[in-house]
Amino acid sequence: AQSVTQLDSHVSVSEGTPVLLRCNYSSSYSPSLFWYVQHPNKGLQLLLKYTSAATLVKGINGFEAEFKKSETSFHLTKPSAHMSDAAEYFCVVRGNNDMRFGAGTRLTVKP
Amino acid sequence: EPEVTQTPSHQVTQMGQEVILRCVPISNHLYFYWYRQILGQKVEFLVSFYNNEISEKSEIFDDQFSVERPDGSNFTLKIRSTKLEDSAMYFCASGQGALNEKLFFGSGTQLSVL
Numbered sequence: 001a002q003s004v005t006q007l008d009s010h011v012s013v014s015e016g017t018p019v020l021l022r023c024n025y026s027s028s029y030s031p032s033l034f035w036y037v038q039h040p041n042k043g044l045q046l047l048l049k050y051t052s053a054a055t056l057v058k059g060i061n062g063f064e065a066e067f068k069k070s071e072t073s074f075h076l077t078k079p080s081a082h083m084s085d086a087a088e089y090f091c092v093v094r095g096n097n098d099m100r101f102g103a104g105t106r107l108t109v110k111p
Numbered sequence: 112e113p114e115v116t117q118t119p120s121h122q123v124t125q126m127g128q129e130v131i132l133r134c135v136p137i138s139n140h141l142y143f144y145w146y147r148q149i150l151g152q153k154v155e156f157l158v159s160f161y162n163n164e165i166s167e168k169s170e171i172f173d174d175q176f177s178v179e180r181p182d183g184s185n186f187t188l189k190i191r192s193t194k195l196e197d198s199a200m201y202f203c204a205s206g207q208g209a210l211n212e213k214l215f216f217g218s219g220t221q222l223s224v225l
Contacts, residue, residue: 034213043115043218044154044202090154098144098167099204099214101154 002027002093006102019078023091032094033074039087113137117217132188134203144204
């Protein structure tokens with residue numbers, strides 16, 4: 001069965017510094033992986049997805065993620081954090097008929 | 112970009128009452144889903160729906176819950192005899208169904224059971 005583990009429940013960075021949100025996956029076959037973001041009182045918005053076309057995936061708002069099969073990881077990064085990036089981030093793996101969510105990582109951005 | 116819309120945004124009900132959460136998926140999508148997120152916990156899958164029937168459901172989705180696509184555009188989640196622990200944010204999602212396709216999520220209905 002597919003699953004994801006987000007290694008940090010809370011990450012705090014200063015504005016302008018890099019962001020790293022970690023995600024490890026478990027899958028019996030080549031997975032489809034996603035990162036979603038949830039801002040307060042908003043729905044879940046897709047940041048990016050991996051579908052085996054390229055291991056480095058670029059998403060919206062300057063985020064990107066690299067699929068590393070040897071490490072079973074799909075970490076989300078951004079070179080320079082912005083105040084508007086403060087939100088909850090979910091790593092997600094696609095199952096047969098559903099999406100399996102990680103527990104989420106709350107990103108705080110300090111001025 | 113097309114949107115999934117959910118109504119109401121916030122629903123307050125008394126314990127034991129029935130609630131219906133409504134969703135309008137994107138018009139050409141074929142697969143529909145309900146998820147919930149209890150405050151402070153992870154997003155949990157409830158049910159997926161395709162071709163007018165449930166295709167998969169989680170252990171959370173017991174006889175208290177039901178889903179329906181009553182008129183070809185709306186997709187509803189009914190919760191009978193609500194309990195305090197049903198309080199959560201409920202998200203509807205839709206997709207075209209391919210394994211690598213993204214799901215479009217609505218902005219959620221916050222259900223508060225008092």
